[in-house]
Amino acid sequence: MSQGVCALRSLCKPNYGGVQCVYSGHMQQRRAKSQKKVQKVLYTKKMKQRIPINWRDVNYNPAQIPSAWKPDNWDEKRKIDYKREEEMAKYIPGYKKKVPLEMQEDYQKEPAFFVGEETEISGSLKQSLFLTKSVMPVTGLPRQVMDFVDSHPIDMEDCSQDERVKQVLRHALLFDIDPRTLEIDQQAQPAKHDAYKIYSKPDRYVPLIMKELIRLCNIKLCQAGGYFNDRMSLEQLTSNITFKRSCDSFNNDLLPGIDPNWKIFMSSSPAIQVLSKRPLQPFATTAEVESSANIPLPNLYPILPVINLKQTHIYKDTMDTGLYDGFPRPNLHTIVMFNLHKLGTSELYAKMNQALFTSLYSRAMSVHGEAKVLETPLTGQCIASDGQNFQFMCMQLNTTDLSNDSGIKNMVWIDEEEPSELLDAVEDRPPSSTMYSECSHAVWWTPEYIDNYNPHVFKLFKALWLNGVAK
Amino acid sequence: MFLQSSKTIVTVSLNVTNVLRNLSTTSTSCNSVLQTKKLLHKLQSRFCPKNYFYTSSIKNGRYGHRLVKLWEQPEYTTKPLKVYRTGGRLPTSRFNSDDKVPGRKWTSKIGGGLSREWYWIDTKRMTLDEVNNGVIYQERVLKVKEDDNRSGHIALVAGPLKQRWILATETMKPGQLITNCATELTGGMEFKDGDAYPIGIIPIGTVICSLEFRPGKGAQISRSAGSYCTVMRKQENNTIVQMPSKREIMVNSNCVAVIGRVSNVDHQNEKWGSPQKLREYGLRPKSGRNNIKRDGRFGKKIKVKHMVVIGDKPLRQPHS
Numbered sequence: 037m038s039q040g041v042c043a044l045r046s047l048c049k050p051n052y053g054g055v056q057c058v059y060s061g062h063m064q065q066r067r068a069k070s071q072k073k074v075q076k077v078l079y080t081k082k083m084k085q086r087i088p089i090n091w092r093d094v095n096y097n098p099a100q101i102p103s104a105w106k107p108d109n110w111d112e113k114r115k116i117d118y119k120r121e122e123e124m125a126k127y128i129p130g131y132k133k134k135v136p137l138e139m140q141e142d143y144q145k146e147p148a149f150f151v152g153e154e155t156e157i158s159g160s161l162k163q164s165l166f167l168t169k170s171v172m173p174v175t176g177l178p179r180q181v182m183d184f185v186d187s188h189p190i191d192m193e194d195c196s197q198d199e200r201v202k203q204v205l206r207h208a209l210l211f212d213i214d215p216r217t218l219e220i221d222q223q224a225q226p227a228k229h230d231a232y233k234i235y236s237k238p239d240r241y242v243p244l245i246m247k248e249l250i251r252l253c254n255i256k257l258c259q260a261g262g263y264f265n266d267r268m269s270l271e272q273l274t275s276n277i278t279f280k281r282s283c284d285s286f287n288n289d290l291l292p293g294i295d296p297n298w299k300i301f302m303s304s305s306p307a308i309q310v311l312s313k314r315p316l317q318p319f320a321t322t323a324e325v326e327s328s329a330n331i332p333l334p335n336l337y338p339i340l341p342v343i344n345l346k347q348t349h350i351y352k353d354t355m356d357t358g359l360y361d362g363f364p365r366p367n368l369h370t371i372v373m374f375n376l377h378k379l380g381t382s383e384l385y386a387k388m389n390q391a392l393f394t395s396l397y398s399r400a401m402s403v404h405g406e407a408k409v410l411e412t413p414l415t416g417q418c419i420a421s422d423g424q425n426f427q428f429m430c431m432q433l434n435t436t437d438l439s440n441d442s443g444i445k446n447m448v449w450i451d452e453e454e455p456s457e458l459l460d461a462v463e464d465r466p467p468s469s470t471m472y473s474e475c476s477h478a479v480w481w482t483p484e485y486i487d488n489y490n491p492h493v494f495k496l497f498k499a500l501w502l503n504g505v506a507k
Numbered sequence: 508m509f510l511q512s513s514k515t516i517v518t519v520s521l522n523v524t525n526v527l528r529n530l531s532t533t534s535t536s537c538n539s540v541l542q543t544k545k546l547l548h549k550l551q552s553r554f555c556p557k558n559y560f561y562t563s564s565i566k567n568g569r570y571g572h573r574l575v576k577l578w579e580q581p582e583y584t585t586k587p588l589k590v591y592r593t594g595g596r597l598p599t600s601r602f603n604s605d606d607k608v609p610g611r612k613w614t615s616k617i618g619g620g621l622s623r624e625w626y627w628i629d630t631k632r633m634t635l636d637e638v639n640n641g642v643i644y645q646e647r648v649l650k651v652k653e654d655d656n657r658s659g660h661i662a663l664v665a666g667p668l669k670q671r672w673i674l675a676t677e678t679m680k681p682g683q684l685i686t687n688c689a690t691e692l693t694g695g696m697e698f699k700d701g702d703a704y705p706i707g708i709i710p711i712g713t714v715i716c717s718l719e720f721r722p723g724k725g726a727q728i729s730r731s732a733g734s735y736c737t738v739m740r741k742q743e744n745n746t747i748v749q750m751p752s753k754r755e756i757m758v759n760s761n762c763v764a765v766i767g768r769v770s771n772v773d774h775q776n777e778k779w780g781s782p783q784k785l786r787e788y789g790l791r792p793k794s795g796r797n798n799i800k801r802d803g804r805f806g807k808k809i810k811v812k813h814m815v816v817i818g819d820k821p822l823r824q825p826h827s
Contacts, residue, residue, distance in 0.1 A: 080638045105598045106576075294668065339666070343667070
């Protein structure tokens with residue numbers, strides 16, 4: 037304000053030609069006095085004290101600070117009063133009291149990376165192969181399985197093998213009504229556009245298809261001899277392992293704070309686990325096992341295999357196969373998994389690898405007790421499906437020594453023509469074996485209501501199931 | 508001031524009444540009332556809460572469009588979070604309840620809009636500790652994606668131990684490797700598009716984006732689509748950078764910058780063809796004079812630019 041006044045004064049000042057120097061000196065003194073006053077008005081001492089030093093770093097805008105919307109009692113509600121919880125547990129039956137972390141049952145001092153049933157393995161198959169120190173030597177499934185593709189055909193008098201399978205699909209997808217929806221429909225008459233509601237959801241039709249296909253295979257198993265009695269199928273059998281994995285290939289001195297030695301806890305509880313008296317024969321010969329030392333592990337650079345895995349202090353530090361000692365059918369034959377939550381192909385392969393590794397590794401450690409190269413390798417198979425797409429995997433456990441990235445490695449076979457492309461692919465791609473493209477009432481041009489049926493898929497399914505049976 | 512007026516008024520009124528009672532007992536009524544009226548301003552200034560200041564950024568500009576409840580998720584996630592519409596209203600607390608509800612209208616002409624998802628973007632390509640330690644590490648781009656809450660694209664990136672979202676540069680593609688380097692290597696360095704360095708290392712004349720204003724605070728400058736800065740010159744511990752507004756700033760040389768332009772360069776050529784597009788973005792219809800053709804931007808007049816001064820000698824003015 038005063039600056040403006042000064043400017044006005046300078047405009048109003050008269051021009052005294054010769055006496056200018058004298059007058060200007062007079063004005064300079066007056067101007068200096070006014071400027072001192074201005075500084076006092078703008079920033080007083082009180083004002084300077086009130087302005088914080090870090091005013092530029094702090095955001096005072098209440099609309100931009102989301103914590104302005106935060107309820108006042110948010111932090112108080114989150115605090116746990118453990119004494120009160122103990123009192124509540126006394127008087128309320130069935131009350132689950134909260135216990136501090138260090139007082140819990142499975143508390144361990146050393147933290148471990150947790151790979152459970154619900155964890156999302158973001159690196160998918162590549163990451164799980166690196167964690168389990170396994171390698172894919174050959175494309176496609178092993179030769180031992182592929183010999184069973186054309187054997188044991190189901191040819192009845194009435195209908196052939198493919199028609200039996202189509203019957204199963206039609207039963208599950210077209211003519212099966214979910215009883216959970218019937219209670220809702222009784223209350224009110226549904227509209228025409230809500231007709232899709234009565235058809236079954238994947239959590240009903242996927243197990244139904246798989247169990248029916250297993251039943252078809254078991255018919256042949258009974259006919260072959262005493263093989264049906266050797267087996268036993270168990271649902272939701274949990275198996276837990278803890279192991280130490282260390283990575284040699286990661287060397288970056290300029291990145292401190294990374295320890296390449298990890299302790300990993302892995303658990304799995306697949307839907308169906310088939311056990312047998314006799315073990316499966318190994319898929320690879322001893323020469324092929326020794327040659328696996330030359331094959332490098334998949335290149336994960338720059339990602340480490342424990343990316344996005346959470347560290348926990350609460351885990352079981354023991355090996356569990358899920359079976360008691362002296363169980364009559366201890367050997368693993370196949371694992372069946374249902375893809376109900378629309379996992380991607382490589383993610384589902386990772387889950388299959390996880391389930392196979394936990395069950396095989398726990399069996400190997402229960403026998404030997406130490407980490408070493410196995411003389412008689414253990415084998416297992418896995419089938420997973422969406423009801424439409426089928427994925428097959430075979431695994432052979434050669435070593436339990438995971439402290440190196442070199443030496444003899446475990447081996448994995450998957451039903452893909454180009455597995456190396458699937459590992460390096462940025463986007464997810466569908467699996468190679470799809471049983472049909474569509475099965476619904478909308479496919480009116482085919483009398484079977486099934487479009488693009490692929491008979492080769494059930495042959496693979498049957499070959500895995502009848503592996504180890506005499507021809 | 509208006510927000511906290513209720514508290515101040517209460518205190519003031521109480522004090523005034525006390526003063527009046529005291530005065531009524533001692534002295535005459537006529538003079539006392541006059542004195543209290545004069546005192547009111549002083550009382551208000553005295554009982555105004557301390558440490559309460561507006562900066563210019565609060566009073567000007569539009570804020571409070573949408574809300575993300577980050578206190579419910581303290582840890583970093585790559586999953587999208589929910590976004591709530593506020594309708595341009597600031598939060599208030601109700602009587603006898605701890606919850607916050609939308610209160611007074613703060614910004615007008617906001618409301619509605621399509622639902623959005625908010626991705627937590629890590630603006631710190633390198634933290635201050637990593638810059639001080641001289642770290643080098645690489646990351647792989649997994650996905651490049653449009654974002655609802657900003658003009659540029661975003662990229663999902665996987666480092667050695669962490670996955671995170673960052674701002675995508677112009678030539679970023681999935682499967683690519685990008686480096687974060689805080690040391691000056693002896694051999695020839697390649698400053699590729701999408702790499703992050705402290706600005707002291709970056710040579711003069713390179714195009715950069717998503718620059719930090721203070722070391723370790725996170726990127727603040729040139730984050731919108733297609734924007735870029737240029738490194739002009741260097742002093743001892745500082746470097747001078749030309750912002751997208753052609754204004755020059757001096758920042759500490761430990762501030763991290765990304766090389767290249769921000770993605771979605773054609774964003775400025777997009778046209779919002781209809782008023783429905785405005786509603787989709789959460790802006791309500793406007794009204795008023797449409798006579799805004801004065802050639803300067805946003806209805807401004809054209810002003811004569813002052814000529815450049817070279818060596819204290821003014822050039823010839825256009826009018827005279």
